Structure formats: C-alpha cells, structure tokens
Amino acid sequence: MIEISHVNKWYSPTFQVLTDCTTNVTKGEVVVVCGPSGSGKSTLIKCVNALEPFQSGDILVDGTKVNDPKTDLPKLRSRVGMVFQHFELFPHLKIIDNLCLAQEKVLGRGHDKAQTKGMQLLERVGLKEQAQKFPAQLSGGQQQRVAIARALAMDPIVMLFDEPTSALDPEMVSEVLDVMVDLAREGMTMMVVTHEMGFARKVANRVIFMDRGEIVEDAAKDDFFGKPRSDRAQKFLSKILSH
Amino acid sequence: MFGNLDFDVIRRALPYLFYEGMTFTLTLTGLAALGGLIFGTALALMRLSGLKLLGRIAGVYVDFMRSLPLVLVIFWFYFLVPYIGQWVTGAARPISVGAFASSLITFIMFEAAYFSEIMRAGIQSISRGQPAAASALGLTYAQTMRYVVLPQAFRNMLPVLITQTIVLFQDTSLVYVLSITDFLGAASKVAQRDGRLVEMYLFAAIVYFTISCIASYGVRRLQARIAIIR
Numbered sequence: 001m002i003e004i005s006h007v008n009k010w011y012s013p014t015f016q017v018l019t020d021c022t023t024n025v026t027k028g029e030v031v032v033v034c035g036p037s038g039s040g041k042s043t044l045i046k047c048v049n050a051l052e053p054f055q056s057g058d059i060l061v062d063g064t065k066v067n068d069p070k071t072d073l074p075k076l077r078s079r080v081g082m083v084f085q086h087f088e089l090f091p092h093l094k095i096i097d098n099l100c101l102a103q104e105k106v107l108g109r110g111h112d113k114a115q116t117k118g119m120q121l122l123e124r125v126g127l128k129e130q131a132q133k134f135p136a137q138l139s140g141g142q143q144q145r146v147a148i149a150r151a152l153a154m155d156p157i158v159m160l161f162d163e164p165t166s167a168l169d170p171e172m173v174s175e176v177l178d179v180m181v182d183l184a185r186e187g188m189t190m191m192v193v194t195h196e197m198g199f200a201r202k203v204a205n206r207v208i209f210m211d212r213g214e215i216v217e218d219a220a221k222d223d224f225f226g227k228p229r230s231d232r233a234q235k236f237l238s239k240i241l242s243h
Numbered sequence: 244m245f246g247n248l249d250f251d252v253i254r255r256a257l258p259y260l261f262y263e264g265m266t267f268t269l270t271l272t273g274l275a276a277l278g279g280l281i282f283g284t285a286l287a288l289m290r291l292s293g294l295k296l297l298g299r300i301a302g303v304y305v306d307f308m309r310s311l312p313l314v315l316v317i318f319w320f321y322f323l324v325p326y327i328g329q330w331v332t333g334a335a336r337p338i339s340v341g342a343f344a345s346s347l348i349t350f351i352m353f354e355a356a357y358f359s360e361i362m363r364a365g366i367q368s369i370s371r372g373q374p375a376a377a378s379a380l381g382l383t384y385a386q387t388m389r390y391v392v393l394p395q396a397f398r399n400m401l402p403v404l405i406t407q408t409i410v411l412f413q414d415t416s417l418v419y420v421l422s423i424t425d426f427l428g429a430a431s432k433v434a435q436r437d438g439r440l441v442e443m444y445l446f447a448a449i450v451y452f453t454i455s456c457i458a459s460y461g462v463r464r465l466q467a468r469i470a471i472i473r
C-alpha cells in the first residue's frame with residue numbers, strides 16, 4: 001500500500017534529515033514509527049502524502065508515485081487520511097462543517113450526503129452531540145477524535161498519524177487511542193508515529209525505530225519488543241518503558 | 244461671537260446634506276472598502292505566493308501607494324485617467340470618466356495598499372498546520388485559501404479592517420479637490436452660498452465625529468466577541 005524506497009531529504013545542503021529510508025506498509029497492516037525527538041519521524045510521514053518534498057528515492061501509495069510531477073496530488077491526498085499532533089481542526093467552522101468541507105469540495109459529494117456521512121462518523125467517535133459546536137468549545141481529546149472522523153469522512157485507503165496523543169492531557173489519551181485501536185482492528189492500513197508503546201503492543205504488526213534520519217530498526221512487533229537488535233533502539237525502549 | 248449664529252441654516256440644508264452628500268460619501272466608502280479589500284487581498288496573496296516576480300510587483304506597488312499623499316493621487320488620477328483610457332483603447336480623444344468613477348478607482352487602488360498589509364498580517368498569523376491540514380484533505384491551493392486561510396485571516400483582522408474603513412470614511416472628504424458633492428462638499432457649498440461657514444463646518448465636524456465614534460465603539464464590541472470564540 002505504501003512503498004518507501006531509498007528516500008533522501010535535505011532541508012539545506014548541509015542538513016540531511018532523511019537518509020536512505022526504505023520500508024513498506026502492506027494493506028491492512030499497522031506500522032508504528034518511534035524514535036527520539038528530531039529523528040525525522042514527522043518528516044518521513046509527511047513525505048508519504050507529499051506535504052514535504054524529498055530530493056531522491058521514491059514513494060508509492062497504492063501504486064501511485066507521489067514524487068512524480070504528473071501525479072494529481074490533491075486527488076492522491078484525498079485518499080490518504082492524516083491526523084496531526086495539534087489536531088488542526090478549522091476553527092472558523094462548526095464540527096460538522098469541518099467534516100463536510102473536503103467531502104463537498106474535493107469529492108464533490110452533495111451537502112446532504114456529506115452531512116449524513118459526517119454525522120455517522122461523529123456518532124462513531126462518540127461526539128454526535130457536539131456537531132453544532134466550534135472546535136474551541138471541545139476538549140483536546142474530543143478535537144482529536146473529530147480530526148480522525150474528518151479524515152475518515154474521505155473514505156481513505158490508508159491513515160497516517162503524527163503523534164496524535166502527544167499534545168493531549170494524560171487523561172484524554174485513552175479516548176483517542178481507543179478510536180485508533182478500533183480502526184486498526186477493522187483492518188485499516190495505518191502508519192502511526194507515536195511513543196504509546198501500549199498501543200503498539202496491542203495492534204501494531206511492525207515497529208520502525210528511527211534515529212538521526214535513518215530507519216535503524218524495522219521489525220515485527222514481537223521481535224522489536226522481545227529484543228531489539230540495535231543498541232540505540234534498546235536504549236530508547238528502556239527509557240520510554242521506564243516512564 | 245456665537246450671538247449671531249444661525250443654526251436654522253443647517254435644518255434647511257439637511258435634506259441636501261444627507262440625501263446628496265452623505266449618500267455619496269457612504270456609497271464611495273462602501274464600494275472603495277469592498278474593492279480595496281478584494282484588490283488588497285489579491286496583492287497580499289501575490290506577496291505571499293513565493294513567486295519572486297509577482298511578490299516584487301505587489302511590494303513595489305504597495306510601497307509606492309503608501310508613500311504618496313492621498314490628495315495628490317486623487318488629483319493626478321482624475322486628470323490622468325482620461326489619457327490612460329485613451330491610450331489603452333486607442334481612442335481619438337481622452338476618455339471622459341465621471342468624477343465618481345475616477346474617485347472610486349483612486350480610492351480602491353489607494354486603500355488596496357493598506358488593506359493588503361492588513362490581510363498579509365492576517366494570513367501570516369495563521370499557523371502553518373492549517374494549510375497543511377487542508378492540503379492533506381485534498382484541497383487545492385486555491386481551495387485552501389478560499390475556504391480555510393482567508394476566512395480566518397479576514398475574521399481575525401476584521402476589527403483592523405473596520406478601523407481602516409473608518410479612516411477611509413474620513414478620507415473620502417478629500418474628493419473636494421474635484422469639486423464633488425460629498426457630505427463635506429455639500430456642507431461647504433451651503434456654507435459658501437449662505438455665508439454660514441462656522442455653522443456648516445461645525446455641523447460637518449460633529450457628523451463625522453459621531454459616525455466615526457459609533458463605528459469605533461462597534462469595533463470594540465466586535466473585538467470582545469471574537470476573543471470569546473477563539
């Protein structure tokens with residue numbers, strides 16, 4: 001579903017942020033990406049839907065090359081859901097309109113159909129009653145669930161998450177993770193940057209560990225948690241699990 | 244001194260002052276604000292487009308307009324437009340543009356420079372995550388601007404935009420250099436005709452003051468409301 005091969009990216013001639021990153025995410029797979037701050041996790045995941053350009057290598061999403069200038073990027077992105085660390089709901093639109101905007105303007109769905117779909121998804125994330133409110137009136141956890149619903153409204157073939165719970169107060173983390181776990185169990189293809197190892201243990205198929213722009217470890221979940229091969233991953237794991 | 248003032252002259256002139264003068268002033272203010280906002284937003288988008296040449300053109304235009312006194316622009320524009328029109332259309336004689344059209348175009352072009360700076364600040368105040376989220380949903384650049392960035396920039400900047408419009412409302416009185424009958428022009432004509440300069444100019448000042456004050460009060464109320472929504 002996502003094929004990343006030999007991706008290199010520089011932010012400036014002297015600063016290489018991604019070095020020869022290669023990995024695959026197959027259909028229905030849940031891949032967790034972790035690693036220390038500044039290791040390039042966000043950058044890598046943003047390359048997948050071409051929010052960030054990269055200088056060499058290839059990324060294919062469902063067979064479409066994202067770094068091909070001829071690719072219709074808006075169309076491709078409309079099929080790839082993305083959830084951000086800081087939610088990024090549109091503050092000037094009501095919750096329901098946040099869910100309908102792209103359905104109507106990108107997919108060309110009629111207003112009624114988009115509303116129906118939006119309400120279904122709000123119900124699914126447990127926020128049907130909030131439909132007429134504005135984002136600022138919701139808690140962080142609620143906003144992030146709306147953001148997930150907004151992405152799902154586009155019927156994505158794959159979902160990308162960039163630290164979806166790290167901006168949340170601790171007591172709101174689980175309500176968001178629950179939604180993500182359900183999604184994973186329903187067979188959604190997911191690439192998730194997170195430090196929530198509980199989530200990884202529960203639903204991940206594979207774990208990728210990044211450090212200084214490189215994919216240091218790319219292993220099946222049990223292998224990763226059982227005994228990471230690299231020193232750096234071991235150190236990282238022991239640090240994060242001791243919390 | 245106030246002993247021989249005749250305030251009845253104001254009462255008699257009211258229909259003329261408001262039906263002709265104030266109507267013109269408000270129409271000019273409204274249309275110029277609308278046109279200036281649209282043109283100004285276009286200039287702001289040009290400057291933020293990342294395209295060097297486009298940004299440079301808009302930048303030079305804004306700096307140029309902001310470094311000229313408005314009266315001069317009004318004056319020059321009125322006398323130049325007919326010749327520019329002639330040159331563009333290749334007509335035999337200078338195109339005659341009414342005083343209203345001429346002053347409206349002048350104000351739109353002049354105000355656009357100021358509105359563009361306001362809108363530019365408004366657009367820049369929006370975090371980069373917003374356009375990223377819009378793109379990630381599949382919206383094109385134009386749709387992202389239209390549905391996500393500009394509505395927020397406009398809303399955030401509304402108090403400043405209205406404040407600028409109040410300044411514009413006062414500035415429209417400068418069309419007197421073209422002998423146009425705006426509110427001040429009308430007051431001034433009555434003043435000259437009846438020899439009642441003090442009364443008429445005093446009254447005009449009070450009217451401008453009152454309207455501007457009410458509008459400013461409205462802006463403060465609005466600011467408070469916007470602060471709550473965010």
Ligand SMILES: Nc1ncnc2c1ncn2[C@@H]1O[C@H](COP(=O)(O)OP(=O)(O)OP(=O)(O)O)[C@@H](O)[C@H]1O
Binds near residue numbers: 035039040042
């Ligand atoms: N637009 C940019 N220009 C220059 N450098 C950048 C830019 N964005 C990110 N970087 C740098 O690139 C490196 C990788 O950033 P990235 O956001 O991908 O890291 P991350 O692994 O997601 O970290 P975190 O856990 O803090 O989110 C960091 O050193 C960051 O400072």
Ligand SMILES: [Mg+2]
Binds near residue numbers: 041043
């Ligand atoms: Mg990050």
